[in-house]
Amino acid sequence: MTETTDEKTTGIAEAAPAAAPLLKVRGLVRHFPITKGLLKRQVGAVQAVDGIDFDVYPGETLGVVGESGCGKSTMGRLITRLDEPTGGSIEFEGRDITHLSTGGMRPMRRDVQMIFQDPYGSLNPRHTIGGIVGTPFRLQNVEPEGGVKKEVQRLLELVGLSPEHYNRYPHEFSGGQRQRIGIARALALKPKLVVADEPVSALDVSIQAQVVNLMDDLQEELGLTYVIIAHDLSVIRHVSDRIAVMYLGKIVELADRTSLYEAPMHPYTKALLSAVPVPDPKRRTERDRILLKGDVPSPINPPSGCRFRTRCWKATEVCATTEPPLVALRTGHQVACHHPENAPDQAPEDTPGKVSKTAPK
Amino acid sequence: MTAPIETTGAAAEAQPEAVLEGVPSKRIEGRSLGQIAWLRFKRDKVAVAGAIVVILLIVIAALSRPLQSLLGLDPNEPNQSLIDPNTTLPLGDFGGMSADHPLGVDPKFGRDLLARVLEGSWVSLIVAFGATLLSVAIGTVLGVVAGYYRGRVDAVISRMMDVFLAFPLLLFAIAISASLQGGAFGLEGLPLHISVLIFVIGFFNWPYMGRIVRAQTLSLREREFVDAARGMGARGPFILFRELLPNLVGPIVVYSTLLIPSNILFEAALSFLGVGIQPPQSSWGGMLNQAVKYYEVDPQYMLVPGLAIFVTVLAFNLLGDGLRDALDPRSR
Numbered sequence: 097m098t099e100t101t102d103e104k105t106t107g108i109a110e111a112a113p114a115a116a117p118l119l120k121v122r123g124l125v126r127h128f129p130i131t132k133g134l135l136k137r138q139v140g141a142v143q144a145v146d147g148i149d150f151d152v153y154p155g156e157t158l159g160v161v162g163e164s165g166c167g168k169s170t171m172g173r174l175i176t177r178l179d180e181p182t183g184g185s186i187e188f189e190g191r192d193i194t195h196l197s198t199g200g201m202r203p204m205r206r207d208v209q210m211i212f213q214d215p216y217g218s219l220n221p222r223h224t225i226g227g228i229v230g231t232p233f234r235l236q237n238v239e240p241e242g243g244v245k246k247e248v249q250r251l252l253e254l255v256g257l258s259p260e261h262y263n264r265y266p267h268e269f270s271g272g273q274r275q276r277i278g279i280a281r282a283l284a285l286k287p288k289l290v291v292a293d294e295p296v297s298a299l300d301v302s303i304q305a306q307v308v309n310l311m312d313d314l315q316e317e318l319g320l321t322y323v324i325i326a327h328d329l330s331v332i333r334h335v336s337d338r339i340a341v342m343y344l345g346k347i348v349e350l351a352d353r354t355s356l357y358e359a360p361m362h363p364y365t366k367a368l369l370s371a372v373p374v375p376d377p378k379r380r381t382e383r384d385r386i387l388l389k390g391d392v393p394s395p396i397n398p399p400s401g402c403r404f405r406t407r408c409w410k411a412t413e414v415c416a417t418t419e420p421p422l423v424a425l426r427t428g429h430q431v432a433c434h435h436p437e438n439a440p441d442q443a444p445e446d447t448p449g450k451v452s453k454t455a456p457k
Numbered sequence: 458m459t460a461p462i463e464t465t466g467a468a469a470e471a472q473p474e475a476v477l478e479g480v481p482s483k484r485i486e487g488r489s490l491g492q493i494a495w496l497r498f499k500r501d502k503v504a505v506a507g508a509i510v511v512i513l514l515i516v517i518a519a520l521s522r523p524l525q526s527l528l529g530l531d532p533n534e535p536n537q538s539l540i541d542p543n544t545t546l547p548l549g550d551f552g553g554m555s556a557d558h559p560l561g562v563d564p565k566f567g568r569d570l571l572a573r574v575l576e577g578s579w580v581s582l583i584v585a586f587g588a589t590l591l592s593v594a595i596g597t598v599l600g601v602v603a604g605y606y607r608g609r610v611d612a613v614i615s616r617m618m619d620v621f622l623a624f625p626l627l628l629f630a631i632a633i634s635a636s637l638q639g640g641a642f643g644l645e646g647l648p649l650h651i652s653v654l655i656f657v658i659g660f661f662n663w664p665y666m667g668r669i670v671r672a673q674t675l676s677l678r679e680r681e682f683v684d685a686a687r688g689m690g691a692r693g694p695f696i697l698f699r700e701l702l703p704n705l706v707g708p709i710v711v712y713s714t715l716l717i718p719s720n721i722l723f724e725a726a727l728s729f730l731g732v733g734i735q736p737p738q739s740s741w742g743g744m745l746n747q748a749v750k751y752y753e754v755d756p757q758y759m760l761v762p763g764l765a766i767f768v769t770v771l772a773f774n775l776l777g778d779g780l781r782d783a784l785d786p787r788s789r
């Protein structure tokens with residue numbers, strides 16, 4: 097494991113600009129125990145996040161994609177420390193925050209904020225908009241210039257709402273407006289890192305674009321760093337500088353946007369990309385759609401070796417026995433696969449045992 | 458794939474301004490959740506009637522003593538002239554109804570029933586409100602703590618609720634009242650009886666409130682605004698009392714109004730058994746207790762406190778149901 101970590105670090109170093117990472121995640125693990133009986137004997141664990149490594153650099157947007165249940169939301173809750181990691185380490189600006197207590201974490205909360213998925217659940221229905229957006233100041237004992245009310249109204253304007261909405265209640269707003277309120281709240285303390293968990297998936301497509309563009313503009317204006325979790329590849333492509341693809345609690349591929357979309361290396365990434373609808377009917381017939389067979393295996397008992405092997409058309413013996421490490425096969429393009437696409441085979445001696453499962457259209 | 462995003466992107470840039478322009482020059486009244494509930498409540502005629510009766514009752518109970526002197530009636534003044542010395546029953550029809558004594562007089566003493574019902578009203582309402590307040594306070598705090606912290610805290614509090622619910626309350630109340638008859642805590646007579654009743658009823662009824670609050674908290678704590686508050690560095694008490702409690706006001710108010718009538722009945726039951734308010738102080742339960750002996754020969758006597766309890770309990774229940782429909786329309 098140490099070897100692979102070294103390789104990874106070098107890979108990242110090559111890819112990254114000279115700046116030190118804002119957020120450094122190493123071997124992050126979160127297992128949810130499954131207990132049974134009166135004595136709460138642990139009989140297993142849901143391996144929601146099972147050893148992931150990545151860095152987030154100041155000013156960039158890291159997109160995290162993956163299908164439902166692959167652990168991307170858990171990952172988001174771990175790096176904002178809403179949940180306690182089972183193992184691994186999280187460093188923010190060089191400071192280890194992996195197991196900080198609630199009290200120890202409080203000063204860090206200013207710098208790490210979260211935007212939530214459900215605009216209907218993330219705002220307290222009993223508080224006014226002014227109260228909601230002003231809460232961070234109250235909790236962190238920050239007195240902004242010109243008072244809390246003036247600052248809240250400025251924030252509301254910043255996200256495209258009217259300052260007159262100060263005394264309204266959340267139920268008077270649409271989903272898109274509520275998400276803007278959530279963004280205003282997240283930005284109140286001028287955070288360095290904003291983790292957005294499916295920020296637009298609960299919104300209409302037209303509103304999605306508004307919110308995504310608002311987030312883009314705010315990033316430029318305020319120099320924010322984003323970790324955006326989404327399952328929508330179009331959204332991710334639009335906003336991300338680098339993209340991490342997750343499958344069953346692991347990062348299988350981590351690359352910059354163009355590299356990932358033009359030449360995906362992991363078969364899973366390729367399958368995901370092939371599932372994106374093409375708006376042009378002429379082009380639609382030209383491409384191969386890769387239809388993955390079956391469901392995601394249970395995270396309680398994941399497959400041995402490579403976790404994707406049960407659904408992979410390139411799987412061989414080595415995939416079942418050895419877990420492929422996440423290594424940089426090209427500058428800034430890390431992948432965890434024995435038989436990557438668009439790159440030299442990592443285990444050429446192991447001939448494919450199965451025939452191609454690619455379903456030609 | 459990029460095409461739709463670019464077009465919607467252009468449209469989106471125009472949108473925020475559209476949002477700003479969309480703010481109407483004519484002010485639209487913003488309504489808080491309370492105002493919406495009030496509008497909904499006003500439409501429920503039965504509940505409004507219940508509320509009016511409840512308000513009337515509270516006013517009457519608060520002004521009970523002045524009303525008595527205004528009418529020139531004394532609840533403890535015997536009128537032997539109105540009693541048939543042979544049967545000890547009131548003279549005249551309908552339990553001795555007359556212009557001087559609109560609801561008649563009681564047998565044996567000839568005390569005015571209107572004055573006694575008035576006097577009993579404030580005792581009943583004070584005990585019911587006090588006991589309800591006590592159980593709501595204990596139940597809310599313990600319920601929200603159990604629901605939010607879960608785990609061991611929840612296990613301890615929940616088992617405590619089970620124990621309290623399994624307690625033979627009536628026997629306990631009789632024992633406490635009997636042992637405190639002489640005077641305790643520097644109190645004696647009526648204030649002592651009222652405090653004992655409030656304590657016994659309130660302290661043993663809190664688990665009902667506690668369970669409701671705990672169940673509501675369990676579902677509320679999973680909402681994302683709780684995570685959002687934690688993400689901003691909120692401590693436990695802040696989340697409990699600033700984020701969760703405002704969302705629990707609805708159920709708490711509703712179940713309090715439903716708890717009041719049951720506490721009125723409980724007070725009546727204890728006084729009926731002779732362990733609540735002690736004679737000669739009048740209370741609704743105590744009047745019922747005395748009336749039982751005469752129900753065949755003087756049914757009017759039982760009717761007066763019985764109707765008072767009936768109307769009060771019904772009014773509070775109607776009000777409670779109306780409040781529940783208004784504050785929590787999903788529970789219908």
